[in-house]
Amino acid sequence: MRIVIADDAVLLRAGLERLLTESGHQVVAAVGDASALLAAVSHHQPDLAIVDVRMPPTFTDEGVHAASLIRDQDPDVALVVLSQYVEERYASDLIADSPRALGYVLKDRVADVEDFLRIVDTVGSGGTWLDPEVVQQIFIRSRRRRVLETLTTREREVLELMAQGRSNRAIADALFVSPGSVEKHISSLLTKLDLPPVDGENRRVMAVLRFLESEEK
Template sequence: MRIVIAEDSVLLRAGLTRILIDAGEDIVATVGDAEELITVVARHQPDLAVVDVRMPPTNTDDGIRAALQIRERWPQVAILVLSQYVEERYATDLLARDTSSVGYLLKDRIADVSEFLGAVRRVGEGGTALDPEVVAQLLARSRRRDPLERLSPRETEVLALMAEGRTNPAIARQLVVSDKAVEKHVGNIFLKLDLPPATDDHRRVLAVLRWLEG
């Protein structure tokens, strides 16, 4: 495969390059920041880009944002993301549209060379390679959202209006139902979202936060 490596650590970049060359892969470019990554991908159109999440220029999420841009502009380029730890939002963004030709590994996993090479080849061939810890955290995140699925369609409508800051009487007018019906829906929402008895205002805030998280 023709591979581009984007990693700001000089030692790790050199190590990845040596591992992949020894395995018979063709390293067409290595870069140390996200802007260079976009440039070399545009120039070389590689089969695979190995990308660190946190890179210059800001050393925050530049690498993963570049990877998402590559997925958008050059969907034929496979992406293998490397990260120091699991960043759920970025993993979700990366997998949101298509799980083919994509991988997300923790850097600790690179220590097992055969496992790393297996992931590189699997992603390059159109498959998926997800670190077990990534899978575990994404599943945990999914379970945290389960309470929202307990809500009925009407309760979901009520919660959405609560999120807009509307009072119970305002919700009743919007849905053309009685105040008592809204109170019942709100009570059911608190129950289904596992919100313990407290002041109504406090529970409303917590319910809205659950809605926004979901």
């Protein structure tokens, strides 16, 4: 395959280039930032691009945005996205666009040369490969969203007000119900969210975090 590599880490970039070349692939470009990646893909029209999630200038999600642009502009280019950590949100976004010819790999897996080369071949052939740790995190996030969907309309209203930092009394005033009613709704939603009955304030914080996670999607 003709491959473009994009990673700001010079040593990793050089290592990948050597590994792929020795395996019979042709590395047509090896670059260090998203702009150079897009230019290289446009110029060389490779079969596959290996893209780091975080690249200059901000080292946040430049690689993901570049991968999405490649998918839109050059859908025939297969993508292997490399990530230092489990960032399931990025994987979910890419999968939502199209899972075909897509790989999302934690960088630690590159050390297993045979495994990594199999991933490259799988994705280059139009397959999908997601790191098991990423799949696990996507499952957990999905399960939490499903649990939130079991809340009643009133329980979700209470949770939204909790997310705004309001006390039980303030929530009661906002919803025109009694404080006792609010306590019952909070107890019910905490049970549905499967939050253990330990420190009450910690349970409230965890409930709010799960609500905010769902809103990100």
